[in-house]
Amino acid sequence: MVRKWLLQFEWLLRSSTLRLAALLSAIFALGFVVAIFVALTLGQRALEQRVDATLTVLAQGSGVAQTRVDGAGMIRRPVHDLAGLPEPFRRAVERGGGTLDLDDDLMGSDKWRVMVASDNDGRPTMVAVSVEDSADAQELLASILWTTAGIVIALTLAIGVWMGLLAQRRLARINRTLGQLAAGDLSARTVHSQAKDDLDDMSHNLNQTASELERLVSQTRRLSASIAHDLRTPLARLRAQLEMLPEGDGRAAALEEASRLSDIFDTIMRVARIEAGQGREGFEHVSLDELAQDMAETFGPVVEDEGKTLNLEIASSATVQADRAMLVQALANLIQNALVHGGEQITVFVDGYSLGVADNGAGVEPAQFSKIIEPMVRLDAARGTPGSGLGLALVKAVADRHGAKLNLAMHNPHGLRVTLNFTQM
Structure with a gap:
């Protein structure tokens, strides 16, 4: 005490x-x-x-x-x-x-x-x-x-x-x-005083820098979302034209590539919407253990179809203020990432205010942790597998939206462990 x-x-x-x-x-x-x-x-x-x-x-x-x-x-x-x-x-x-x-x-x-x-x-x-x-x-x-x-x-x-x-x-x-x-709140500003001294100048410069940063980031997000949105229409037309072609290997490959591009644009737009979100609208009380159980029941058969096993570990549970749909999306991306790049064992775990997914695959070098959460970044080992490099970027956006800390670590004895650490209520 x-x-x-x-x-x-x-x-x-x-x-x-x-x-x-x-x-x-x-x-x-x-x-x-x-x-x-x-x-x-x-x-x-x-x-x-x-x-x-x-x-x-x-x-x-x-x-x-x-x-x-x-x-x-x-x-x-x-x-x-x-x-x-x-x-x-x-x-x-x-x-x-x-x-x-x-x-x-x-x-x-x-x-x-x-x-x-x-x-x-x-x-x-x-x-x-x-x-x-x-x-x-x-x-x-x-x-x-x-x-x-x-x-x-x-x-x-x-x-x-x-x-x-x-x-x-x-x-x-x-x-x-x-x-x-x-932490990602680009609307934050500091209060000016009436002292007119160096600290007041520092506050003024900080506010100007933050305003310019907010403008540039918002402009970039709007631009990327607009590009993704504008390209969806011609991509849909392209897909429709491809479906009208005769059956063949070329048609199937083209349709698959069009679907992959459509998924990339959808993910970019989802990340932009999450990052642009403000306040707590849509937030509710979410029990982390119930969320993990629902995800395990939903994705368990999918993982088994791939010849792998999905485990559920709940040490202790907590309730957080969150957007449930966003957390479902983040966990789905983590499970999909482990399914593609991980080993035979995939684990969804909950420990108090911590929620995440671990696998027993080859893992990632700690020096690469900061890179793989960036949008459109794929390591050399993952370039031969399906994916867009946006999965962990979306998880990072969801974590930032909830004020949670995204932590990547080596899983014992090997593999990758991704955790969202929420702030206690």
């Missing part, structure tokens, strides 16, 4: 805009922290230098009559007379001075700055002043700076993430439109 919830935010890790926003925020935060650290360090050193200069003046102003002073906030004694002072003073004198942090207050202060210098008679003298007020001021300043830094960094990160999310949303719309175009 937790893993599934986390997967919903996986896109955050893959978002280049959010990564850029996080990187810039991290650089800004690091620079801010370094600047504050340097400012506080230099300020501390400047303060110590000013205090040391004052201690030097105080030491030089002492003499024979003023060798020992234990006043409020200041101590001045000869280095050999440190009686009564805490031990940290003695250690500070030994190392030549420094800043002390006492465990207990001395004269109302627990933080002292100590220096050993010569008085006006040239004798070494220890001079110490309380720097607790300065330390408190320094700590207060540091607290203010770090608090301000935290607020500014948080605001910077929030603004960066917000701007990154806005850019990511626009990129997601562009990517979604590209996905729809790749």
Whole structure:
């Protein structure tokens, strides 16, 4: 459950805009922290230098009559007379001075700055002043700076993430439109924003490209369908004239060739109509296992007449929104393809939202999978057998029309396995 919830935010890790926003925020935060650290360090050193200069003046102003002073906030004694002072003073004198942090207050202060210098008679003298007020001021300043830094960094990160999310949303719309175009929906367009920036230019160019692509594809489909439609009439006349010829081998061969051409034109028109279809008109709930059973009962005798066997395998079934007539047409093409090019065993299978046909023939090399689904493409091994090279192209058109993924794979141990993977409802 937790893993599934986390997967919903996986896109955050893959978002280049959010990564850029996080990187810039991290650089800004690091620079801010370094600047504050340097400012506080230099300020501390400047303060110590000013205090040391004052201690030097105080030491030089002492003499024979003023060798020992234990006043409020200041101590001045000869280095050999440190009686009564805490031990940290003695250690500070030994190392030549420094800043002390006492465990207990001395004269109302627990933080002292100590220096050993010569008085006006040239004798070494220890001079110490309380720097607790300065330390408190320094700590207060540091607290203010770090608090301000935290607020500014948080605001910077929030603004960066917000701007990154806005850019990511626009990129997601562009990517979604590209996905729809790749899936065959040439009417997909992305929405323009009012930013007038490079992403808006990208959206505009994408829409223009999609419009031109839709125009060219529609023109090509109409042209191919028109050619096929226009040629059917003269082909029908030719067939009628051939039937009027005397019986003979030439007449039978000519009629067979005319029938084959007529079938090719019919298939081209069917593919064009399927590819031109939009929306879900004609779609209904179709149970894949019932569809497979009907196809097995219909084509079983046909396959047996060819000396082959048609098997039915149903692992699990599902119901999809589909045009039943189109699915029947696709399965019929797959069975016919396996009957012509496959082996002795043909299998119609259903596994959940997957529907397809497999055979145990010679199969097809995986490198050729992308080619055999193209219209009018036939491999060298299939050129000696009947066919037009449009069977799998029609299946691909039906798959695209239903938003299904057409998958071709080697069948175990050999043969071809063609699967339509439908999206779950």
